Amino acid sequence: MRALVIAAHPDDEVLGAGATMAALAERGHHVCALILAEGVSLRHKDVDLARARETCRTAAAELGVAELRFGGFALEGGMLGDGPQRSVxxxxxxxxxxxxxxxxxTHHPGDIHVDHRVVARSTTYATRVLGGGPVRQVLHYEVLSSTEQQTPAAIPYLPTVFYDVSGHVERKCRALSAYSYEVFDAPHPRSAHAVRALAAYRGAQVGVAxxxxxxxxxxxxGGDGACASW
Known part of the structure; x- marks a missing residue:
C-alpha cells in the first residue's frame, strides 16, 4: 500500500500523522510526505530554506518515510492563501x-491556520472522484496548536478513524524534536508532553495505550467490502 501525507508546513506532517507514518512504514508500506510550503522565515528569521528542508529529512528518517517531496512554496513572509489556490x-x-x-x-478544513484550510480544500479537489484514480481513502488529521484552537463556528473536528500507534508515540516525539525551533515546553500544545497526552487520550477513546x-x-x-490492499 502507498500512503501520502500532505502538509502545509514542516512539522505538520509529524504532528498530524507522525506515529501512523512510522507504524505503516514498519509494516512495509510505502510512505511519502509532501511538504508544500517549506519557508519558515515568517516566524523564524534564522531558519533558511536549506535548514528547513534538512530538518524535514531528519524527521522523515526517524519515521521511516520512504519518500519526501517539497511543493516549492517557500513563502518568505507570506501565506498559501495569498496566491492562487490553483497552484496548490x-x-x-x-x-x-x-x-x-x-x-x-491531509489537514482538517476547520483548522484555525489559513494555510491548513487551503491545503485541505486543495486536497479535496485533487482527490475528487471523476472515474479512476488510485486514492481509496482520504483522512483529515489534527495538528496541535491549530485544530483544537478552532471556534465553535468552525467545522468541528470529529475523528472516526483511529490508528493504534501505542509503540510509535516516542518515535513521533523524536521526529518532532528535529524541529527544535517549532517545539516548546509544556503546557504549549506543540510540546512532547502535549503529543503524548493527545495520543493517550485518543487511545483511551478506543481502548489502546x-x-x-x-x-x-x-x-x-469494492464489492467485497475491502477499502484497499492494506
Whole structure:
C-alpha cells in the first residue's frame, strides 16, 4: 500500500500523522510526505530554506518515510492563501499522479491556520472522484496548536478513524524534536508532553495505550467490502 501525507508546513506532517507514518512504514508500506510550503522565515528569521528542508529529512528518517517531496512554496513572509489556490491544487494533483497513493492524509478544513484550510480544500479537489484514480481513502488529521484552537463556528473536528500507534508515540516525539525551533515546553500544545497526552487520550477513546485519530473525508470500497490492499 502507498500512503501520502500532505502538509502545509514542516512539522505538520509529524504532528498530524507522525506515529501512523512510522507504524505503516514498519509494516512495509510505502510512505511519502509532501511538504508544500517549506519557508519558515515568517516566524523564524534564522531558519533558511536549506535548514528547513534538512530538518524535514531528519524527521522523515526517524519515521521511516520512504519518500519526501517539497511543493516549492517557500513563502518568505507570506501565506498559501495569498496566491492562487490553483497552484496548490496543481502541486497536490501532481504528487498524487506520481506517487499513486491509495491512502491520503491531509489537514482538517476547520483548522484555525489559513494555510491548513487551503491545503485541505486543495486536497479535496485533487482527490475528487471523476472515474479512476488510485486514492481509496482520504483522512483529515489534527495538528496541535491549530485544530483544537478552532471556534465553535468552525467545522468541528470529529475523528472516526483511529490508528493504534501505542509503540510509535516516542518515535513521533523524536521526529518532532528535529524541529527544535517549532517545539516548546509544556503546557504549549506543540510540546512532547502535549503529543503524548493527545495520543493517550485518543487511545483511551478506543481502548489502546496510544492512538492517532482522523476524520474520514472519503472512502471507496469494492464489492467485497475491502477499502484497499492494506
Amino acid at each position: 491544487v496543481d502541486a497536490v494533483t501532481g504528487a498524487i499522479r506520481e506517487v499513486e497513493p491509495e491512502l491520503v492524509f 496510544g492512538a492517532e485519530a482522523f476524520a474520514l473525508a472519503r472512502e471507496l470500497r
